[in-house]
Amino acid sequence: MLPDCLSTEGERRCRRLLAGATARLRARPAAAAVLVPLCVVRGAPALLYTLRSSRLAGRHKGDVSFPGGKCDPADQDVVHTALRETREELGLAVPEEHVWGVLQPVYDQRKVTVVPVLASVGPLDLQSLRPNAEEVEDVFALPLDHLLQTRNQGYTHFCQGGRFSYTLPVFLHGPHRVWGLTAVITEFTLQLLAPGAYQPYLARPKLPNG
Template identity: 85%
Template sequence: MLPDCLSAEGEHRCRRLLAPATARLRAWPAAAAVLVPLCSVRGVPALLYTLRSSRLAGRHKGDVSFPGGKRDPADQDVVHTALRETHEELGLVVPEDHVWGILQPVYDQNKTTIAPVLAGVGPLDPQSLKPNPEEVTSVRRTARRTASSEPNQAELSEQSRLPPRSPSVPSVMPPCPNSLGAAPSSPVCGAFSELPPHV
């Protein structure tokens, strides 16, 4: 049986809760967007993160973050930015109809506006990911086996360590790292944690 957050009912509730904000924010002129990819790995609900390459230019090189980046002039909206960047960084194609909604926009330390786009990417085979080595050093997941279990952290491609997790995320959802420094994922996790606990 699927965990509640990955069930059809859980997805429906989440879409319904996010619908008003999504309608308002979809064409909002955010400077960047990230995908918050909710998946299952061997039946365990998880969120995916990337360790950004230290070879990248800019302030966020070497950070742990959700896949995403700056909006391209050709992008129709923030959803397309998040999906395009995820494909470029991970080789992961997420159909637009898998997007559940847009979370509250957040700001990094440079005051760059970031739109977090929540999507269900379904069961994930770690071997199917093809991280772009120019942008991503490794791919990580955080997961919980049950609402009361200890967080289970694992690496999907081989390298490095993910920082500790925060207990502030609802118990049925995987936790977010809490030592990300300036990484955009840190405020995104805060927005994500505002969803009701049984979404």
């Protein structure tokens, strides 16, 4: 059964569990930060995702991601980076007090540090968002109930030099496949929000060079 992670007690529990990491990581230098928007769509708790524009430069164009991007020198910390990027990409202004905390950082193949920031954005009408067409091709939400069903979960095994190297989770059967670091962040989020309902295949995915 899906726990009531959006209740006052659920929020308190998550904030308490994230407090240590938030204090330790919030002001630590990082290359990028993303917002993990916990929202309510048609009465159901969900996570909000974007599909990056295929016109963007770089390796991650056309990928599913959470709103976010590179840390700017003018940003106070990673929380402000995540909130600023979300506003720029989606036209969604999230008050800082809605931030629950900082999740475990993830690292790409070049060891670039990406810090996920969890925030509750409340009831959300996707049609009300104003995505920046230069950066975002699509916006969609996946209900927690969908993400927690084992039939929608998978894993991809990667090889380097002809040998098994690492495994990453994949979330299937939504509008777009959620994979890569976004899937890892999704897994971390589900472990926090629904520890009894989510049973990852691996206790913790082994990240490339991580």
